[in-house]
Amino acid sequence: MNSQSAITASPADQAVLQEEARHAALRNTMRVQRIQDFVFHKVTLAFAAFVLLVLVGIIVSLAMGAAPAFREFGAGFITTNEWDPINDKFGALIAITGTLVTSLIALAVAFPISFGIALFLTEICPGWLRRPLGTAVELLAGIPSIIYGMWGLFVFAPIFGDHVQPLLKKTLGVLPVIGPMFQGPTMGLGILTAGLILAVMIIPFISSVMRDVFEIVPSVLKESAYGLGCTRWEVVRKIVLPYTRTGVVGGVMLGLGRALGETMAVTFVIGNANELSWSLFAAGNSISSTLANEFAEASSPLHVSSLMALGLILFAITFIVLSAAKLMLAGMARKEGAK
Amino acid sequence: MTTSVTHPVPPAMSDSLSKSTNPVYRRRLLGHRVGIFLSVLAMAIGLGFLAWILFTLLVHGFGALSHTLFTLDTPAPGSEGGIRNAIFGSLMMVGLSTLVSTPVGILAGIYLAEYGQTSKFGAITRFVTDIMLSAPSIVIGLFVYALYVAKVQHFSGYAGTIALSLIAIPVVVRTTDNMLHLVPNSLLEAAFALGAPRWKVALLVRLRAVKAGVVTGVLLAVARIAGETAPLLFTALNNQFFTADMNQPMANLPVVIYRFAMSPYEDWQSIAWGAALLVTLSVLLLNILSRTAFRQKTPQ
Numbered sequence: 313m314n315s316q317s318a319i320t321a322s323p324a325d326q327a328v329l330q331e332e333a334r335h336a337a338l339r340n341t342m343r344v345q346r347i348q349d350f351v352f353h354k355v356t357l358a359f360a361a362f363v364l365l366v367l368v369g370i371i372v373s374l375a376m377g378a379a380p381a382f383r384e385f386g387a388g389f390i391t392t393n394e395w396d397p398i399n400d401k402f403g404a405l406i407a408i409t410g411t412l413v414t415s416l417i418a419l420a421v422a423f424p425i426s427f428g429i430a431l432f433l434t435e436i437c438p439g440w441l442r443r444p445l446g447t448a449v450e451l452l453a454g455i456p457s458i459i460y461g462m463w464g465l466f467v468f469a470p471i472f473g474d475h476v477q478p479l480l481k482k483t484l485g486v487l488p489v490i491g492p493m494f495q496g497p498t499m500g501l502g503i504l505t506a507g508l509i510l511a512v513m514i515i516p517f518i519s520s521v522m523r524d525v526f527e528i529v530p531s532v533l534k535e536s537a538y539g540l541g542c543t544r545w546e547v548v549r550k551i552v553l554p555y556t557r558t559g560v561v562g563g564v565m566l567g568l569g570r571a572l573g574e575t576m577a578v579t580f581v582i583g584n585a586n587e588l589s590w591s592l593f594a595a596g597n598s599i600s601s602t603l604a605n606e607f608a609e610a611s612s613p614l615h616v617s618s619l620m621a622l623g624l625i626l627f628a629i630t631f632i633v634l635s636a637a638k639l640m641l642a643g644m645a646r647k648e649g650a651k
Numbered sequence: 652m653t654t655s656v657t658h659p660v661p662p663a664m665s666d667s668l669s670k671s672t673n674p675v676y677r678r679r680l681l682g683h684r685v686g687i688f689l690s691v692l693a694m695a696i697g698l699g700f701l702a703w704i705l706f707t708l709l710v711h712g713f714g715a716l717s718h719t720l721f722t723l724d725t726p727a728p729g730s731e732g733g734i735r736n737a738i739f740g741s742l743m744m745v746g747l748s749t750l751v752s753t754p755v756g757i758l759a760g761i762y763l764a765e766y767g768q769t770s771k772f773g774a775i776t777r778f779v780t781d782i783m784l785s786a787p788s789i790v791i792g793l794f795v796y797a798l799y800v801a802k803v804q805h806f807s808g809y810a811g812t813i814a815l816s817l818i819a820i821p822v823v824v825r826t827t828d829n830m831l832h833l834v835p836n837s838l839l840e841a842a843f844a845l846g847a848p849r850w851k852v853a854l855l856v857r858l859r860a861v862k863a864g865v866v867t868g869v870l871l872a873v874a875r876i877a878g879e880t881a882p883l884l885f886t887a888l889n890n891q892f893f894t895a896d897m898n899q900p901m902a903n904l905p906v907v908i909y910r911f912a913m914s915p916y917e918d919w920q921s922i923a924w925g926a927a928l929l930v931t932l933s934v935l936l937l938n939i940l941s942r943t944a945f946r947q948k949t950p951q
Contacts, residue, residue: 345848346848348848348850349848349849349850351850352849352850352853353762353765353766353849355758356758356759356761356762356765356766357762357766359755359758359759359762360758360759360762360763360767360772360773360776360824361776362755362759362820363759363776363779363780363783363820363821363824364775364776364779366783366794366817366820367779367782367783369794369798370786370790370791370794373793373794373797373798374790374793374794374797376797377793377797424689424693425693425696425697426693427693428689428690428691428692428693428694429690429693429694429697431690431693432690432691432693432694433694435690436687436690436691437694445694445698447939447942448697448698448701449694449697449698449701450938450942451701451935451938451939452697452700452701454874454934454935454938455701455704455878455931455934455935456877456878456879456880456905456930456931456934457878457880457881458878458880458905458908458909458912458927458930459704459708459878459927459930459931460704461909461912462908462912462923462924462927463703463704463707463708465912466707466711466912466920467703467707512700515697515700516697519697543679543680543682543683544683544686544687545682545683545685545686545687546679546682546683548686549686566785569785570785572787573785573786573787573788573789573790574787575787575788575789575880575881576880576881576905576909580912580913600787600789600881603789603793604789604881604884607793607796607884607885608884608885608888619793620793620797623789623790623793626787626789626790627786627787627790630785630786630787630790631782631786634781634782634785634786635778635782638778638781638782
């Protein structure tokens with residue numbers, strides 16, 4: 313057919329035919345490519361949706377698992393300080409308190425140290441040392457949490473119990489209001505130890521965020537301050553910090569989110585006692601350590617459900633904290649874009 | 652308030668004299684020195700803890716390293732043993748999780764970079780990915796327990812793999828997304844101008860340009876899951892014996908470390924230190940590798 317038309321058609325017709333064939337081929341290619349692009353779009357979309365689906369799945373499955381416990385104990389589950397697997401009586405107050413108190417201790421200790429580290433790395437450190445020292449601090453974040461737990465249990469807690477806790481007892485323990493928090497047997501293990509180890513663990517996260525936000529401060533601002541004769545410290549206090557306030561708070565919240573959910577390190581050193589005490593030296597339990605200790609062995613359905621409820625509460629708290637952190641850091645990123 | 656600032660300094664007065672006697676200047680200098688000192692101190696504290704932890708690990712861990720650690724399975728207390736089954740289990744689960752989470756994470760990351768720039772869905776997905784990056788890993792363990800273990804009625808290596816994959820995926824998604832944004836638009840436009848369809852531009856031009864960066868993300872994800880303990884506690888559990896069957900409870904390094912370190916037996920604790928050294932060195936090595944070996948190759 314083709315050869316026949318090639319013989320009979322004039323050269324001009326031939327050119328038209330060829331053109332048409334090319335167009336047809338091109339249209340065909342384009343159609344195929346459009347289909348390919350469509351498929352590509354939908355496939356990648358499916359994988360992105362998968363991430364969302366996991367989040368929804370977590371919330372739904374935890375809520376379903378927790379339902380029997382909430383039906384049995386009602387909202388009082390959160391405010392009851394009884395956790396008694398033998399008599400099937402469960403309340404989350406001890407675990408929630410443990411989680412919040414250890415995380416707040418961690419934050420109070422880690423914030424100034426992280427700030428100092430971020431300041432050192434952005435403003436003080438000579439350029440050639442910046443990369444190696446920055447990497448070293450970030451390696452702290454790379455050490456698995458179980459290693460922190462072992463180190464805390466075998467190395468840190470004995471030293472802390474023998475030398476630091478008696479000292480705290482003698483100095484802070486005699487003060488009127490906060491005194492009771494620093495009294496009791498100095499075993500080394502307990503809420504305070506857990507908080508301190510958490511502090512070491514979240515330092516790299518907070519300092520890395522702070523470093524990032526410190527670096528977006530426009531040089532012009534800092535140079536103007538230096539030009540006015542400010543010392544480096546004054547530049548940090550009066551230029552860098554005010555400019556990056558949201559970002560700094562965001563970094564702190566991110567660290568808090570990490571501390572709240574941290575499991576293994578806490579489980580090793582918190583002492584695992586279902587009791588509530590004013591003393592920070594006392595053994596306690598956090599949500600995550602209760603889960604780690606009891607979930608695999610829980611036999612009664614109500615026990616399992618109560619543990620699921622703890623998990624749901626933990627997830628809800630961290631979700632809120634991390635969302636707040638994210639929103640604050642997003643605001644900071646917009647500032648960087650506007651620069 | 653001191654009044655010295657308001658007095659104009661006589662031009663005859665030498666600079667150093669005015670500085671050393673000016674109380675405002677001295678106070679500011681003191682504040683500066685204290686601030687800088689505290690900052691250096693903070694850095695020293697941070698590095699000190701890193702050194703302390705690594706030193707502890709090396710001291711206790713090297714004592715426990717021997718060839719039996721790699722050739723024998725986890726023992727009963729009092730008898731000789733090693734962690735062969737746990738090393739194998741960890742390699743299997745981490746390896747399989749990497750195989751699952753790499754394609755899933757990369758494709759989701761490509762979606763975010765290609766189509767998720769302006770859409771609400773993209774913004775939400777990115778937000779959720781960031782939350783999942785820091786979400787408590789023990790909750791992931793609970794989720795997999797409720798979703799899988801409770802249904803099949805037994806702990807298994809597969810359950811552990813699922814849990815680890817769910818933790819690794821957000822890491823890969825986020826790095827891929829970030830890396831793809833580093834590719835200059837002109838490169839993509841050049842490819843489009845040649846008539847390349849979008850999927851080819853995305854996979855063969857954009858993704859290829861940041862191959863090294865994406866590998867970094869995968870390595871970071873592996874480093875992250877290699878030391879994860881909490882999600883394995885109720886998924887893979889533990890197994891005293893060697894098994895290659897992923898459908899059974901599977902020994903793995905983190906859970907063995909947890910069990911053995913918490914035990915009262917000294918020989919178990921020693922094995923735990925050896926395993927801890929092994930895990931930490933591999934994780935830190937992966938971290939350093941991903942930071943140094945692949946960093947320069949990514950376009951700026």
